[in-house]
Amino acid sequence: MQILIREVTKTSDGRSEFRDREFDGDALTIGAAPDQSIQVIGHGVIGHHATLTKSRDGLNLRCERGAKVQIDEDAEVSRARLSVGNTIDIAGSRLTLFDAPAGFDAALTLEINTDVEASDFEAAFVTDLEQTWLGKRSPAWWLTLAVIALGLLIPWYLPRDSLPEFMSDALWSSGPLLPAHSVAIGNDCRACHKEPFRRVRDTECVSCHASMTDHASEPLLSEVGLAEIRCAACHKEHNEPIHMTITADALCTDCHGEPDWSHNQLAAVSGFGPMVHPSFAVDLLVAEPVARGTGFVYDWKPQTSFLDEAVDQSNLKYPHDVHLDVDKVQNLSTGEALDCHDCHTLSPDDEHFETITMERHCRSCHDLKFDRRAPDRELPHGDPAEVVLTMEGHYTRMYADPNAGKPDRDRRRLPGRSVDRDRCTDPIHICAQRRTAQEAENQFTKRGCVTCHEVTVHDSDDLLARYQVVPVRLTPDFFVVADFDHRAHLTQEGASGDAACRLCHGAEESTSSQDVLMPDVDQCTSCHSDHRSNQLIPLHCVDCHAFHPDAHYAGTSTGRGRSAIVATQRRQAE
Amino acid sequence: MFDNLLRFRNFRYFWWFLVTVVVGCLLYASHSSTEPPNGGTWQGYVLGTWAALLIVLLALLGFRKRSYRSRLGTTQGWTSAHVYLGIALWFLATLHCAAQFGWNVHTLAYALMCLVILSGLFGVYTYLNYPRRMTANRTGSNRSELFAELYELNREGADLARHCAADIQTAVLSSIERTAVGGSIPAQLTGRDGSRFETLENGAKRNTDQEAVIEYVSSRIPKAEKRAEVAYLQDLLAILCRRQAILRRLRQDVRFQGWLKAWLYVHVPVTAATVAALAVHIVTTFIYW
Numbered sequence: 001m002q003i004l005i006r007e008v009t010k011t012s013d014g015r016s017e018f019r020d021r022e023f024d025g026d027a028l029t030i031g032a033a034p035d036q037s038i039q040v041i042g043h044g045v046i047g048h049h050a051t052l053t054k055s056r057d058g059l060n061l062r063c064e065r066g067a068k069v070q071i072d073e074d075a076e077v078s079r080a081r082l083s084v085g086n087t088i089d090i091a092g093s094r095l096t097l098f099d100a101p102a103g104f105d106a107a108l109t110l111e112i113n114t115d116v117e118a119s120d121f122e123a124a125f126v127t128d129l130e131q132t133w134l135g136k137r138s139p140a141w142w143l144t145l146a147v148i149a150l151g152l153l154i155p156w157y158l159p160r161d162s163l164p165e166f167m168s169d170a171l172w173s174s175g176p177l178l179p180a181h182s183v184a185i186g187n188d189c190r191a192c193h194k195e196p197f198r199r200v201r202d203t204e205c206v207s208c209h210a211s212m213t214d215h216a217s218e219p220l221l222s223e224v225g226l227a228e229i230r231c232a233a234c235h236k237e238h239n240e241p242i243h244m245t246i247t248a249d250a251l252c253t254d255c256h257g258e259p260d261w262s263h264n265q266l267a268a269v270s271g272f273g274p275m276v277h278p279s280f281a282v283d284l285l286v287a288e289p290v291a292r293g294t295g296f297v298y299d300w301k302p303q304t305s306f307l308d309e310a311v312d313q314s315n316l317k318y319p320h321d322v323h324l325d326v327d328k329v330q331n332l333s334t335g336e337a338l339d340c341h342d343c344h345t346l347s348p349d350d351e352h353f354e355t356i357t358m359e360r361h362c363r364s365c366h367d368l369k370f371d372r373r374a375p376d377r378e379l380p381h382g383d384p385a386e387v388v389l390t391m392e393g394h395y396t397r398m399y400a401d402p403n404a405g406k407p408d409r410d411r412r413r414l415p416g417r418s419v420d421r422d423r424c425t426d427p428i429h430i431c432a433q434r435r436t437a438q439e440a441e442n443q444f445t446k447r448g449c450v451t452c453h454e455v456t457v458h459d460s461d462d463l464l465a466r467y468q469v470v471p472v473r474l475t476p477d478f479f480v481v482a483d484f485d486h487r488a489h490l491t492q493e494g495a496s497g498d499a500a501c502r503l504c505h506g507a508e509e510s511t512s513s514q515d516v517l518m519p520d521v522d523q524c525t526s527c528h529s530d531h532r533s534n535q536l537i538p539l540h541c542v543d544c545h546a547f548h549p550d551a552h553y554a555g556t557s558t559g560r561g562r563s564a565i566v567a568t569q570r571r572q573a574e
Numbered sequence: 575m576f577d578n579l580l581r582f583r584n585f586r587y588f589w590w591f592l593v594t595v596v597v598g599c600l601l602y603a604s605h606s607s608t609e610p611p612n613g614g615t616w617q618g619y620v621l622g623t624w625a626a627l628l629i630v631l632l633a634l635l636g637f638r639k640r641s642y643r644s645r646l647g648t649t650q651g652w653t654s655a656h657v658y659l660g661i662a663l664w665f666l667a668t669l670h671c672a673a674q675f676g677w678n679v680h681t682l683a684y685a686l687m688c689l690v691i692l693s694g695l696f697g698v699y700t701y702l703n704y705p706r707r708m709t710a711n712r713t714g715s716n717r718s719e720l721f722a723e724l725y726e727l728n729r730e731g732a733d734l735a736r737h738c739a740a741d742i743q744t745a746v747l748s749s750i751e752r753t754a755v756g757g758s759i760p761a762q763l764t765g766r767d768g769s770r771f772e773t774l775e776n777g778a779k780r781n782t783d784q785e786a787v788i789e790y791v792s793s794r795i796p797k798a799e800k801r802a803e804v805a806y807l808q809d810l811l812a813i814l815c816r817r818q819a820i821l822r823r824l825r826q827d828v829r830f831q832g833w834l835k836a837w838l839y840v841h842v843p844v845t846a847a848t849v850a851a852l853a854v855h856i857v858t859t860f861i862y863w
Contacts, residue, residue, distance in 0.1 A: 011736065019743075034754045034769065114729070121728075122721035127756035127828045134759060134839050140846035147686075147847050151679040151854040156861075171679050172858040174613065193862040200863070239612050240674045250606055 001054040003028055004100065004107040005038065028052040030090065032124030041124045042091025042116050049090060058083035058097065059106050091120070175238035184208065205231040213548050224255065245542070249530050252541040272530040272539050280520050281306050282478045286313045287471060298471050310516040315454045315470040318513040332364055340501045350487040356474055358382075362452070370439055370448065379443070385464045387449070391439050395432035399424060437463055444469075478518045482544045492527075579701060582654035591658035595665045598624070602669040611672035613680075613859075621670035628663045629687070629852055632656055633845055657698055664691050679858055683851035690848050693840040700834050708830045711823055720827070724820050731813045737806045741774045742794060746810060748772035749787040755821060756828045763836060765829040784818040
């Protein structure tokens with residue numbers, strides 16, 4: 001669209017001056033702003049006041065919102081169709097359409113009203129942000145509604161499955177879940193938060209953690225008020241760092257620091273260090289003879305004792321000092337002194353040790369040969385009656401053998417011993433029984449079994465019932481209610497391997513297997529403390545003690561773990 | 575007045591700020607070791623409630639400022655309290671959440687609050703600096719007087735231009751018409767000059783800071799054909815230079831005033847959003863308790 005604009009100005013002497021210019025564009029803009037095609041300043045003229053566009057037989061006029069113009073000194077309008085002869089009046093400035101010369105689509109005369117107030121002149125400029133599209137009230141409402149809709153209403157009312165995660169109730173999560181929980185329930189908040197505006201109940205926890213044990217058994221649990229404590233009181237989700245187990249000592253010492261003596265008689269523990277943690281009590285096993293049938297059997301009972309009075313009653317004769325003395329015992333392979341790990345093999349849990357057995361740990365040195373003329377024969381281990389029967393069978397065969405009485409040419413006679421010792425002229429079975437009785441007495445009371453075992457000799461004519469070996473059971477766990485990482489302690493300050501073992505377990509000075517080679521609390525507190533310092537390694541209650549006991553010991557008032565508490569009570573009562 | 579905003583009644587609200595922050599920190603430090611600090615401990619609840627009440631109190635300042643008839647304290651006192659307690663709010667809210675953040679409605683409330691506080695701090699900076707600079711820039715006049723002066727210069731310039739040749743007439747009259755002050759939001763805030771002018775030879779050209787038209791007229795003086803035209807051109811040049819000086823002041827004035835108000839376009843709407851997000855934060859916390 002090409003428009004001829006003829007500007008008419010009056011000179012001071014009343015003459016009219018004309019200045020022509022061309023407009024070439026789609027829309028001719030009129031307004032107070034300097035970027036308009038025709039700038040008109042005056043009262044009520046806004047920055048972009050009106051627009052002229054081409055129509056079929058003239059021009060179309062369209063005013064901006066709130067703006068109006070006067071056409072042909074008539075009523076004010078906001079839209080009009082203009083043709084030649086029409087005049088537009090905007091605040092005294094006039095635009096008149098006249099016949100367009102050749103080559104133009106339209107032609108206008110423009111008479112600018114120069115009689116303008118200074119204030120109107122100022123109003124022609126946009127000098128305040130309020131005059132722009134910026135606003136406060138409208139964005140405030142929109143933002144408020146958006147926050148409430150996206151943050152509350154949509155996650156609340158729309159089904160979760162129909163929403164992307166960033167619009168679901170996952171938005172309400174105040175922090176990350178424990179990875180295990182995250183894997184188990186995903187982002188399903190309602191797996192735990194069953195009812196709105198109600199705290200998570202224990203039933204939601206135990207629906208998965210069905211085997212979890214309580215800290216104590218009833219009625220103690222209720223008496224001390226633990227039954228009313230919610231799981232979530234200690235296990236808080238949605239926190240950072242992601243850690244659901246409270247490790248602070250206060251969890252324990254709040255109650256155990258000053259135990260309620262009306263409910264139980266636990267020793268007070270206010271932390272870990274000298275004087276604040278009681279001495280250790282060890283869990284031992286004691287074999288008690290119990291009458292059964294015509295004889296008796298041994299029943300193993302738990303017994304807990306403080307270390308200074310503890311006596312190991314495993315019924316095994318094993319002096320550690322002898323076995324660790326290189327002059328007396330050597331490793332068969334290397335010829336050097338035995339190491340701790342020759343017998344004690346750490347279990348995969350790094351706390352306990354593999355069970356020591358005769359077959360695996362003792363037999364390579366302690367064979368069970370009983371007849372030097374039959375060096376390949378060994379007695380069976382573990383059953384005294386079987387031992388007697390084996391010997392009887394052996395001697396019966398020996399006396400039945402016609403060559404049995406002949407001296408062994410390969411062997412030399414021992415000084416002071418008759419080569420005729422095994423000669424017998426009685427019937428074979430009499431000879432065998434006599435010889436068996438001799439050897440059984442030898443094995444059970446002088447050398448052989450009695451070397452390692454306690455043997456009870458009964459006044460019985462029946463050889464099978466005469467000797468009873470007291471059964472052996474090595475204590476598998478001296479501190480049932482405490483955990484300990486042996487591997488972590490295999491390297492200590494200035495010692496590693498066996499030397500580290502001996503720092504705590506004084507095995508080389510132990511002359512009897514009745515010694516309990518367990519260290520007391522002061523051994524631990526020489527390196528550990530419940531507070532952080534440069535000299536000591538921090539150690540918290542839960543590093544050794546579990547709040548939820550193993551299911552095996554939970555709820556058993558006579559269980560072994562329980563016995564430690566009973567022993568503590570006893571000491572405290574004294 | 576603006577200095578007094580911070581020094582109001584001998585730093586009264588600074589002490590309020592200090593006490594709030596110190597008590598908040600002590601409360602935070604009292605967290606037991608049984609649980610990491612978070613918004614769900616009793617200390618967290620106290621800090622959160624305190625911060626929420628403070629948000630409501632601070633938002634009320636918006637209403638108090640418009641209620642000039644109120645006798646409940648002075649506007650200046652409220653504003654001073656608003657600034658100091660607004661900064662204290664950031665400490666309280668951060669202690670409340672123990673700096674645990676995530677993509678959730680709770681951090682949304684915190685982020686919006688931070689936006690409000692930051693925009694407010696910028697507002698304080700402008701209130702403390704810009705009025706003084708605006709006064710210096712206006713050299714004793716107000717904005718309307720500057721526009722009135724510009725208007726007069728425009729008239730004089732146009733009259734003089736009409737006595738000159740057509741090329742000067744076109745250039746000067748178009749430069750007066752196409753003079754820009756303010757305009758779009760960026761133009762107001764940066765003082766950018768979008769002025770243009772037209773020449774018979776080359777059509778429309780940029781006329782930033784009126785330099786081009788002044789250059790055009792001054793270069794035309796030696797080529798004047800009549801002595802009288804030289805005199806007109808010299809007068810015209812003087813007027814164009816005076817226009818240039820006033821336009822510079824006006825643009826600077828618009829720029830200062832723009833920044834004095836711009837932060838409010840963030841501060842006010844985001845405050846509303848913060849109050850909404852706070853409500854959502856509280857409700858959703860207890861929906862999934």
